[in-house]
Amino acid sequence: MLTISGHGGRLCDGVTRRDALKIGALGMGGLTLPDLLRAEQRAGIRGSHKAVIMIYMCGAPPHQDMYDLKMNAPSGIRGPFRPIDTNVPGIQICEHMPMLARVMDKCIPLRSLYGSPNGSHDSFICYTGRSFRNQPPGGWPSMGSVVSFLQGGTNASVPPFVGLSPNTGHPPYGSPGHPGFLGIGRSAFRPSGPSRANMKLNGITLDRLGNRKQLLSSLDGFRRTHSNDASLAGLDDLNRQALDILTSSRLADALDLSKEDRAVRERYGKGDPKNFGDGAPRNLEHFLLARRLVEAGARVVTLNFGRWDFHSNNHTTARNTHLPLFDRGLATLIADLYERGLGDDVSVVAWGEFGRTPRINKTAGRDHWPQVGGGLIAGGGMRTGQVIGSTDRTGSVPQDRPVHFGEVFATLYRNLDLDPAAMKLQDLSGRPQYIVDKHPWLPEV
Numbered sequence: 342m343l344t345i346s347g348h349g350g351r352l353c354d355g356v357t358r359r360d361a362l363k364i365g366a367l368g369m370g371g372l373t374l375p376d377l378l379r380a381e382q383r384a385g386i387r388g389s390h391k392a393v394i395m396i397y398m399c400g401a402p403p404h405q406d407m408y409d410l411k412m413n414a415p416s417g418i419r420g421p422f423r424p425i426d427t428n429v430p431g432i433q434i435c436e437h438m439p440m441l442a443r444v445m446d447k448c449i450p451l452r453s454l455y456g457s458p459n460g461s462h463d464s465f466i467c468y469t470g471r472s473f474r475n476q477p478p479g480g481w482p483s484m485g486s487v488v489s490f491l492q493g494g495t496n497a498s499v500p501p502f503v504g505l506s507p508n509t510g511h512p513p514y515g516s517p518g519h520p521g522f523l524g525i526g527r528s529a530f531r532p533s534g535p536s537r538a539n540m541k542l543n544g545i546t547l548d549r550l551g552n553r554k555q556l557l558s559s560l561d562g563f564r565r566t567h568s569n570d571a572s573l574a575g576l577d578d579l580n581r582q583a584l585d586i587l588t589s590s591r592l593a594d595a596l597d598l599s600k601e602d603r604a605v606r607e608r609y610g611k612g613d614p615k616n617f618g619d620g621a622p623r624n625l626e627h628f629l630l631a632r633r634l635v636e637a638g639a640r641v642v643t644l645n646f647g648r649w650d651f652h653s654n655n656h657t658t659a660r661n662t663h664l665p666l667f668d669r670g671l672a673t674l675i676a677d678l679y680e681r682g683l684g685d686d687v688s689v690v691a692w693g694e695f696g697r698t699p700r701i702n703k704t705a706g707r708d709h710w711p712q713v714g715g716g717l718i719a720g721g722g723m724r725t726g727q728v729i730g731s732t733d734r735t736g737s738v739p740q741d742r743p744v745h746f747g748e749v750f751a752t753l754y755r756n757l758d759l760d761p762a763a764m765k766l767q768d769l770s771g772r773p774q775y776i777v778d779k780h781p782w783l784p785e786v
Contacts, residue, residue, distance in 0.1 A: 390495045390635075390638065390640075390686060391640070391686050391687070391688075391721075391756060391757045391758055392635040392639060392640050392641065392642070392686065392687045392688070392757075393484065393488075393640070393641050393642070393687070393688045393689075393690070393721075393753050393756070393757065394631045394632075394635060394642050394643075394644065394674070394687060394688070394689045394690075395467070395468070395484070395518075395641070395642070395643045395644070395689075395690050395691075396643075396644045396645075396646055396671065396689070396690070396691035396692075397464050397467050397468070397516075397621075397643060397644070397645050397646065397692070397693070398646055398647060398649050398667070398691060398692060398693040399462075399464070399509070399511075399513075399514035399620040399621050399645055399646065399647060399648050399649065399650075399693070400462060400514065400620055400647070400648045400649040400650030400693060400694075401462070401649055401650065401693035401694050401695045401696065401697060401709065401714065402649040402659075402663075402693050402697070402715075403649070403651065403655055403659065403696070403697040403707050404452070404454075404696045404697065404713070404714045404715030404736065405418075405419075405420070405696075405697070405699065405715075405732075405736040406420055406422050406435060406655070406656065406659060406697075406707075407434065407435050407438065407664075407715060408434050408435070408450040408451075408452055408715045408717065408728075409450075409452045409715055409731075409732055409736055410422060410423075410424045410433070410434075410435060411699075411734065411735060411736050412424065413734060414699070414734055414735050414736070417700055417701055418699045418700055418701065418735050418736070420655075420656055420701060421656055422435050422436055422437065422656060422660075423435075423436045424436065425439065425442055426442065427441075427442040427443070427445035428442065428443055428444070428445050428446050429445045429446050429726045429727075432445055432450070432726075432727075432728055434450065435664065437659070437660055437664040437665060437668065438664060438667075438668040438672075439668065440668045440669055440672035440673070441668050441671060441672045441675075441717075443672065444672050444675050444676050444719075445726065446725060446726040447675050447676075447679055447684065447719050447720065447725050447726070448675065448717055448718070448719040448725055448726070449717065449718045449719065449723065449724075449725055449726075449727055449728070449729055449786060450715065450716075450717050450728050450729075451692075451715055451716045451717065451718065451729050451730055451744050451749070452715055452728060452729070452730040452731050452732060453713060453715075453729070453730025453731055453732055453739035453740065453741070453742055453743045453744050454692065454696075454713065454714045454715055454716050454730070454744050454745075454746065454749075455711075455712065455713050455714070455739055455743055455744070455745060455746075456470075456472070456745045456746040456747065457694055457695040457711040457714070457746075458472040458473065458474050458711070459711055460695060460709030460710070460711045461709075462511060462513060462514070462650065462694060463513045463694060464513045464514065464516045464518070464645075464694060465481075465513070465519075465694075466694055466746050467692055467693065467694055467746070468483035468484060468485070468516070468517075468518030468519070468643065469481045469482070469483055469484070469518070469521075469750070469777075470484075470745075470746045470747040470749065470750030470751075470777045470778070470780075471746075471747065471777070471778060476521075477522060477768040477769070477770065477772065477774055478522060478768050478769035478770045479521055479522025479523075479524075479768055479769040480519065480521035480522060481521045481522075482519070482520050482521035482522060482523040482527065482766070483517075483518025483519055483520065483521070483529075483643075484518065484641055484750065484753065484754075485501075485502035485503075485504070485517065485518050485527075485529055485640075485641035485643060486502060486518065486519070486520040486521065486523045486527035486528065486529075487523070487527075487754075487766065487776050488501060488502065488640045488641050488757060488759070489501040489502040489523075489527045489640070489641070490523050490527050490766065491759060491764065491766075491776075492640060492757070492759070494638055494639075494640070495638040495639075495640065496591060496637065496638030498591040498592055498638075499591055499592050499595065499634070499637045499638035499639055500529075500530035500592070500639065501638075501639060501640040501641065502517075502518075502527070502528075502529045502530065502639070502640065502641045503517075503529060503530045503531075503532070503634050503639045503641070503642045503643075504516075504517020504518065504529030504530070504531045504642075504643045504645075505517070505531075505532070505533050505624075505627045505630060505631065505642065505643065505644045505645065506529070506531060506533065506621065506643060506644075506645045507533055507616060507621055507622060507645065509616060509619055509620055509621055509645075510616070510618065510619025510620075511619040511620065514619065514620045514621055514645065514648065515621065515645060516645075517529035517531060517643045517645070518643055522766075522767075522768040522769045522774075523766065529643065532596055533627070591637055591638070592637065594637070595630075595633045595634050595636070595637035595639075596630065596633075596634075598626060598629065598630065598633075601629065601633065605629070605677070606626075606629065608673055608677075609625050609626065609628055609629040609669070609670065609673050609674075609677075610625045610666075610669055610670075610673075611624075611625055611626055612624045612625030612626065612666045612669075612670065613666070614626070616648075617647050617648045617662070617663075618648045619648065620645075620647055620648020620649075620650075621645035621646055621647060621648065622645075622646075622647075623646060623647045623662070623663065623666045623667070624646075625666060625669060625670040625673075627644050627646075627670075628644065628670040628671065628673065628674040629673075629674075629677075630642075631644050631674065632674060632677055632678060632681075632683075635683070635687055636681075636683070640757070646667060646670070646691075647662075647663050647666075647667065649663060649693055651697075651706050651707060652702070652704065652706040652707070652708055653702075653704035653705060653706040654704070654705050654706060655697070655701065655705060655706045655707045656705065657705070667691075671689075671691055671717070674689065675689060675719045675720065678720055679720070683720070684720045684722075685720070685721070685722040686720075686721075686722070687720050687721065688718065688719070688720050688721030688723070688752075688753050688756045688757075689717075689718065689719040689720050689721075690716065690717070690718045690719075690749065690753065691716060691717050691718075692714070692715070692716030692717070693714065693716075694714075695709060695710060695711040695714050696710040696711070696712070696713050696714030696715065696736075697709070697710050697714075698710045699735040699736045699737045700735075710737075712737065712738055713732055713736070713737070713738055713739050713743075716749070718749065718752075718786075721752075721753070721756040722756065723752070723756070723786035724785065724786050725786075727785065729742055729744055729783065729785055729786075730742040730743060730744050742785075744783070745780055747777050747778045747780035748780045748781065748782065748783055749783065750777040750780070751777050751780045751781060751782040751783075752782040752783045752786060754776060754777065754782075755782045759776065761775065761776055761777050761780070761782065762775075762779070762781070764776045
C-alpha cells in the first residue's frame, strides 16, 4: 500500500504541507502534479483517448526465427523452427507462436526493420525512433515523454506516460524511455521500477487521504491559521487540483489486478516475474496492466520483456523460455483490446534494438545484426492483416520495402493525432526539433 511520510509542519490530519505537494512526484522521476496540470493546460488538445503500448524485447529477438523464417536457406541459416499458417491466408510465422497466428488479422509483421546505429545493446532507438548519435542538447526524448508534454493526461489522476520497467543488470534493458531535453518532469511513472521504494514512506496510508473533502478542509484550516506563511504562496488552483489527484483511487485501481475478473487474469497468465539474467522479467501480468492503464487514461505505456540476447543455444532458449510466454502475453493483449472496443484507439508495437545474424554460430546462437531486424505492430485503426517488407534469401538485408524505426514512430504519432511532419519541440538550446526525424508515416497502414 502506498504510504506517505511526515516531516515538517503538519496539517490538521497529520499530513505535512511539504509532503502533500511532493506526493505527486512518486514514481515520476521528479514530476510534480501541478507541473503536469500546467502542461495539460498548455496543450489544450485533450480530446480523444488514443494510446500506444510499446513492448521492448530487451536484447534483440531473432527476426528470422519469428516472423521471417527462411526455409529455402542453407541449414546453417534457417534453423530448426518451422512456419505455420495464420488466420490470414499467405502469412506464416513461427510454429512456437500459435496464439499470435490466430490474431494475425489484427497484426502487421514488419520484416525489413532497419535504422539501428550499431550492434550495441541500447533501448534508445526503440523508444525514440532515432540514433543516439549526434543528439541535440539534452538528448532526444522518448515517445512517452513527447506525448506527455504535448497532450498531457486524459484523466488528471493517471500519469500520461507509464513504464512497466524494473531495475535490470544492464540499465538500458530496464529503461522505460528517457525524457531527454524535455526534462525529468516528463519521465515515466514507474510502478514496477526503482520508484517502488519511494511508494513506501512511513506512517500515513492512502486510507487517511481517501476522504477528499476532509483533506481540503484540513488544508483550508491550515491556510487560515498560517495566512502569513510565505511558503503557502504557491498553493494555487493547480496545487489544489494536485491534492484532488492524490485522493483519487483511479491509478491505484488500475494497478490492482485483484480488481480484474479472474477469468481474464487466467487468460493472460502470470509468466515469470523474476528478471531473466541481466534483462527484464517475462511477466505476463504486465500485459494486462498495460491494458488496464490505457483504459484508466494513460496515453503511452512501455513494457520491458525478457532478455533475447541468445549468443548460444538460440533456438532452445527461445523455444523453452521466451517464445511461448511472449506469444501468450502479446496475443492475449491484442485480442483483449479488440474485444473491449479499443482496437482502433490503442496501437501496439513489439520489437528489439536490432536483428540477429543470419548464420548460426558454433555455439548454436545468433549474434548481433544491426543491418535488419523485425517487429510487429497491431491495432490503432491501421490496415492490419498484412506483412510489410521483406529480406533477401538469407535474411541478411532488407529487400522489398525497407522500414525505418522512424517511419513506425511517425505512424504511431499519427495514430495519436499528432502530426509528425508539423509538430516541433524546442531543445535546450532553443532550437526547434521535429518530434521524429522527417520520416513519413507508413502509407500502407
